[in-house]
Amino acid sequence: MNNKRTLLDYTLRLADDALIIGHRLSEWCGHGPILEQDIALTNTALDHLGRARSLFQYAADQFNGFPAEDKKEVFSSVTLQTLLASGASIGEDDLASLRDGWDFRNVLLVEQPNIDWGYTVARSFFYDLFNYLYFTELVKSKDETISSVAEKSLKEVTYHLRWSSEWVVRLGDGTEESNKRIQQAVNELWMYTGELFVANDTDNVMQAQGISPDLGPLKTEWLARVQSVFDEATIAMPTGTWMQQGGKDGNHSEHLGYILTELQFMQRAYPGMSW
């Protein structure tokens, strides 16, 4: 991959993470355990969706500037290739709705299903804490667009982290049942947290260029903070050491296919229309 392709791959990873976690959280809308929390979760879903849009717009700009030959190689989707063959440029919705799963770059954690409030809280906590630490560093990115997205997101992510940390504590410290449930959720989602800190080729190139942060120190900080919240919540650190990975390179869990089936339905059934 040349540098431009790598930056696109990286931008899409940030966008896809945001889109997919936003999608999962939006599934709660109307189904929350209490009205106030329904509203809070929808707010968070909107923050993620907003970030996804900024990043997809940036990715589309990058892509539209590629030489015609390069464009053919980037995405496998027939629908996208047909669109390009017509000479059209692409936009945020084409990237969200016309790529297939193997061209999605989000981490496996964000596509895991909601299951119940405990799993949702645990997934959000792991991801929000990562995001908080990551965006704190990403603000210094040498890529101006990415750095400005990080700066705006940091305020939102700080709130998300407060929300999910408080819920981990509330559930852990609450009742016997809630303690059991959050512990189980944390244990089962643990194997999806390793990937957050594993640098793939894209991370290495981006880091070398000062565009993305070094993941190593983030992991130490992340673990320490998880431990501290778990202590307060009186739940145990999971002991599993085997970690799943592949999302960043397009190898996903089965869940992503179904997310995309819903998310992309309209653009697939009624292509080329404006809504």
Add this chain to the structure above:
Amino acid sequence: MTVHSFQEHFDSLIDREIAIEPKDWMPDDYRKTLIRQISQHAHSEIIGMLPEGNWITRAPSLRRKAVLLAKVQDEAGHGLYLYSAAETLGVSRDELYNQLHTGKAKYSSIFNYPTLTWADMGAIGWLVDGAAIMNQVPLCRASYGPYARAMVRVCKEESFHQRQGFEIMLNLSNGTDVQKKMAQDAFNRWWWPSLMMFGPPDAESPNTVNSVRWRIKRLTNDELRQKFVDVTVEQAKILGLSVPDKDLKWNEERGHYDFGVINWDEFWNVVMGNGPCNKQRLETRKKAWEDGKWVRDAAMAHAAKRKERKAKAA
């Protein structure tokens, strides 16, 4: 004061259009009517999240998805203010939920119809929120203060919702043939249920007389329905959609549109639970509530423990 003079004082406040506040004396029937009306409205907001929520994960563009999410979130917010307004009358939110979940309390029947295509998001905003505004704007001057104040905020947001619905429809009607077809199909399905939203004809509306007297209601069902028809028919013209009513005709003498006979048999059946989605909507609400029980219990238990720990530390 005797009960008699309490009543006189209350009547004089009503007559002078002075707001009744939570601590004021009020007749039992006034309180009951308000609780029924406000909680029905709150329940309608909460159940109303479901038919639109149905399209959040499938919205056709990221922009539409964001707008729809924000809209459904506003409805949750409306539910929240309205439950709070009802609480000032001495009933708890849990009790009101219980009335909803056991089928004792009603909600707007319109939400028992399914949302089958994306155009339904447009039709709901345009027609359902449009009808809701007609019903609700006069309530901003309702005699009960907390209700009237909640309605001011609700109406501001509803008018934004109505515009976004109309904009979805406008976009579809300026679109491809299949988009136009989608818009017309949604209009056909939502038109009559929207007219039913104003409730039974005045002659058969048992609650109207007292509600008008108490200024909880400002216009009758039929007056509001006529107003809605007159406004909406003109909007349909802008959209290039045909109103699914062969009897619709401008009546020069009345200065209003005449319209066909509403199928009240269908209306009462949907009210009684035989609509296409009654069971599904209520089950979904109940499931959310029951699945959330352990979460609410945990939050309460944690809050109590924290309080206890704080007291011990002090």
